[in-house]
Amino acid sequence: xxxxxxxxxxxxxxxxxxxxxxxxxxxxxxxxxxxxxxxxxxxxxxxxxxxxxxxxxxxxxxxxxxxxxxxxxxxxxxxxxxxxxxxxxxxxxxxxxxxxxxxxxxxxxxxxxxxxxxxxxxxxxxxxxxxxxxxxxxxxxxxxxxxxxxxxxxxxxxxxxxxxxxxxxxxxxxxxxxxxxxxxxxxxxxxxxxxxxxxxxxxxxxxxxxxxxxxxxxxxxxxxxxxxxxxxxxxxxxxxxxxxxxxxxxxxxxxxxxxxxxxxxxxxxxxxxxxxxxxxxxxxxxxxxxxxxxxxxxxxxxxxxxxxxxxxxxxxxxxxxxxxxxxxxxxxxxxxxxxxxxxxxxxxxxxxxxxxxxxxxxxxxxxxxxxxxxxxxxxxxxxxxxxxxxxxxxxxxxxxxxxxxxxxxxxxxxxxxxxxxxxxxxxxxxxxxxxxxxxxxxxxxxxxxxxxxxxxxxxxxxxxxx
Amino acid sequence: xxxxxxxxxxxxxxxxxxxxxxxxxxxxxxxxxxxxxxxxxxxxxxxxxxxxxxxxxxxxxxxxxxxxxxxxxxxxxxxxxxxxxxxxxxxxxxxxxxxxxxxxxxxxxxxxxxxxxxxxxxxxxxxxxxxxxxxxxxxxxxxxxxxxxxxxxxxxxxx
Numbered sequence: 001x002x003x004x005x006x007x008x009x010x011x012x013x014x015x016x017x018x019x020x021x022x023x024x025x026x027x028x029x030x031x032x033x034x035x036x037x038x039x040x041x042x043x044x045x046x047x048x049x050x051x052x053x054x055x056x057x058x059x060x061x062x063x064x065x066x067x068x069x070x071x072x073x074x075x076x077x078x079x080x081x082x083x084x085x086x087x088x089x090x091x092x093x094x095x096x097x098x099x100x101x102x103x104x105x106x107x108x109x110x111x112x113x114x115x116x117x118x119x120x121x122x123x124x125x126x127x128x129x130x131x132x133x134x135x136x137x138x139x140x141x142x143x144x145x146x147x148x149x150x151x152x153x154x155x156x157x158x159x160x161x162x163x164x165x166x167x168x169x170x171x172x173x174x175x176x177x178x179x180x181x182x183x184x185x186x187x188x189x190x191x192x193x194x195x196x197x198x199x200x201x202x203x204x205x206x207x208x209x210x211x212x213x214x215x216x217x218x219x220x221x222x223x224x225x226x227x228x229x230x231x232x233x234x235x236x237x238x239x240x241x242x243x244x245x246x247x248x249x250x251x252x253x254x255x256x257x258x259x260x261x262x263x264x265x266x267x268x269x270x271x272x273x274x275x276x277x278x279x280x281x282x283x284x285x286x287x288x289x290x291x292x293x294x295x296x297x298x299x300x301x302x303x304x305x306x307x308x309x310x311x312x313x314x315x316x317x318x319x320x321x322x323x324x325x326x327x328x329x330x331x332x333x334x335x336x337x338x339x340x341x342x343x344x345x346x347x348x349x350x351x352x353x354x355x356x357x358x359x360x361x362x363x364x365x366x367x368x369x370x371x372x373x374x375x376x377x378x379x380x381x382x383x384x385x386x387x388x389x390x391x392x393x394x395x396x397x398x399x400x401x402x403x404x405x406x407x408x409x410x411x412x413x414x415x416x417x418x419x420x421x422x423x424x425x426x427x428x429x430x431x432x433x434x435x436x437x438x439x440x441x442x443x444x445x446x447x448x449x450x451x452x453x454x455x456x457x458x459x460x461x462x463x464x465x466x
Numbered sequence: 467x468x469x470x471x472x473x474x475x476x477x478x479x480x481x482x483x484x485x486x487x488x489x490x491x492x493x494x495x496x497x498x499x500x501x502x503x504x505x506x507x508x509x510x511x512x513x514x515x516x517x518x519x520x521x522x523x524x525x526x527x528x529x530x531x532x533x534x535x536x537x538x539x540x541x542x543x544x545x546x547x548x549x550x551x552x553x554x555x556x557x558x559x560x561x562x563x564x565x566x567x568x569x570x571x572x573x574x575x576x577x578x579x580x581x582x583x584x585x586x587x588x589x590x591x592x593x594x595x596x597x598x599x600x601x602x603x604x605x606x607x608x609x610x611x612x613x614x615x616x617x618x619x620x621x622x623x624x625x
Contacts, residue, residue: 316621324519325474326538333542333609337617351519368475393621415624417617423538426570441620443613463613466542466605 003031003102005081005183009038009071010089014046016227017089021054027093031102034058036079038071068176069192069201076191081183086202088177090227094119097222101180104221112185112214113206115174117165118226125165126226129218131157132172132207133247135255138263142270169218172210176202177226185214193253195311198239200246207254237298240271241306244299249308264307271300317342319391319414321364321405322398324349327421330397332356333465334419337395344389348401362389368400383408390414397421397465403431406438417441422464424449432459468597469529470498473537474516477504478562481554484587485533486510488594497525531597533590536568536583541575548604552593554584579603 006024010017017037024035035057039047041064050057060074072086083105085098097116104114118126131137137157140146146155156162160171179202189208192201206216244267252260278293299306318341322331328347332355338345345356348366362385367378378401386394386408394409395417396402406416418435420428422445428436436442436459444450444459451458470485472478482500486508489496496511499522517525526532526543534540536555544551553575555568576583580603584590593600608614 318621326540326542329539329542334614334617336608336614337621340618341621349519354520395617415621417620419613421538423567423571425574426567441617443616460616462616463610465609465613466545 002034002081004028004033004083004085004098005075005079006033006035006085006087006098007038007072007075007079008035008087008089009040009068009075010042010046010050011040011065012042012044012046013089014042014044014049017046018049018053020087020089020091020093021050021057023091023093024087024098025054025056027096027098030096030099033098034079034081036060036075038062038075040065040067040071067194067197068199069196070194072201073191073194076183076186079183084181084183084186086176086179086181088226088228091118091177092225092227094223094225097224100221101219104219105180105182108215108217110215111217112182112189112209112212113174113216114180114219115171115217116178116180117220117223118175118177119223121225121227123225127159127161127165128175128177128226129160129165129169129171130173130175130203131160133203133250133263135251135259135262135266138247138266142266144270144273165218166220168220171206171216171218173203173206174216174218177228178224182214185209185212188212189214195253195308195313196246196249198242198246200243200250203246204250204253207250237295237302240295240299241302244303244306245308248306252308253311260308267306268300268303271296271303275300315340315342316392317344317389319344319346319386319389319394319405319409321346321394321396321402323347323366323368323401324352326423327398327402328352328355330419330422330465331395334395341393344391346385346401346405364401364405366401367404379404379408383411386414387412393417395419398429399431403435403438406435410438415440418443418459419465420444420449420459422446422466428459467525467529468494468496468594469525469532470496470500470511471522471525471532471534471537471540472499472501473535473539474501476556476563477501478535478554478556479504479506480560480562480587481533481535481590482506482508482511482513484554484590485594488591492594497529499525531600533594536571536575538571541571541581545578545580545603545605548580548602550580550582550597550600550602552582552584552590552600554590 037057038060041062047061050059118128120126149155189212193204210216248260248264251263274296278289281289282293320343322328324347344360346362346364348364350363353361365378365381367374382404391414393415394405397419398421409416416439418439420432425446442459444461445464447461450461483506489510498511498513499517500513502515527547531550532544533552536553555572556562558566572583575581582593584593
């Protein structure tokens, strides 16, 4: 077992990571250490440079950017160290901070995670280690009261300003640019949560460590330089969105849906206020304030993206619908699919619910194309049902009620699957033909009715329900 | 017991009459679901216009043999229960259905074990007379593995 596994995620930082790796290899003389780099789909030949200049690095190459959490987790899988160090690629290791950090962890068995002092390029101190983004802290941050009252101790709390990072302290969260982790603890606590794409994942992890009884500590055992993260206001608006989404997701995960809504609203409020303030300010000093105005205003326009959607780990919700009789029986043959998800069934005959006992069943309005009078009512009722349950995916074996469900699903953004009845062996049913325009996945159960993969005018064949 | 089913949407007098006539000369218990709107009045068999899903399942599982139109519901039920099934396709020119798709269904599914196709009344009577030799085929599997995998991939990956 190595003392330390250093895990670095790289994304288009070819020149910067070169300095980082050089400084790492210069400073790991007295402890046994491995370096793992996960290249997250860089397009600047970072991976080739690493292979050539640092052949001792264990390199994982991803074809696309999987996000910070997922990439680190890949690294953990092959890490053999007693401690794992998450290190940003835009850092430089100074002195023997690695050895001292290692010794600190060895002497403090209750500490699960630690961070060291982080400096800006000009050697000024960078504020790492923050308080947990509680609703109060989000409110302070988003109202900008910390700037209005720069000397107030209370308003400095969240960013932990007014502390020179020169004393050992328990903290809520340590920034992932230098985060040393006791590997054994992750057996119980787990690795980073891949629902987070960028930002927030280490805060979530720190909280889980604290909840499991470990100490999360800042220790001024040495310094590193972190090139990024210095210029808070000049960042691109998409980072503002990602940061907001991370905060909303933290709230949703740990404090529930309602807290997430409030935090989202607070962050939206921040964007509104700052857009106004910097909008006016840019009338006075265009050069200085216009970029900041632009950032907040663009963020405002895209703020719906700051909402944290359902966790990827949650089961998807499925709405399985069919007319009674043969269509319903065919649908039921797909039980193997339905068992994997949260499935709600629907059919016009209420005694179909007997077939799916223990599952939620909704009776829908019966309609076929010979009973045109009922169609408007059936449409409205279907739309009401679909809007109420908001399924991720709608799946149907027909006939007209299934088609209506797919159309309603398209309106609210569900993914739609049409499986044409096995009875239609000569040509698709009327509804089945229309479904070709509506469904995302359009299936027939007869190979001779299917088109080849490039022909979108014909359905796909994947097998029969029989 | 013989269970006859013609589906809920349309009547199917040709089939009901054929079974009723045959039943008059044999001593078999016959239960039939005949649908609504039929003109023929059966003499020898017990009739229901429609049956609930659970009654349908109950009659099917009690039956020694099932006689039906070429509808998917009854075909799937018979195969799930492993009952021998005689199917008579509805024909459009007799106004038994809107089109002749049941002929195609009968052609495709008549090839499967446990399913016997009666294209006409004479053939139906022959099959009924030799009913002891008809064997069912139990299909306990669900949908084909490829289909299940394709659908799950789509749900998980979105494409």
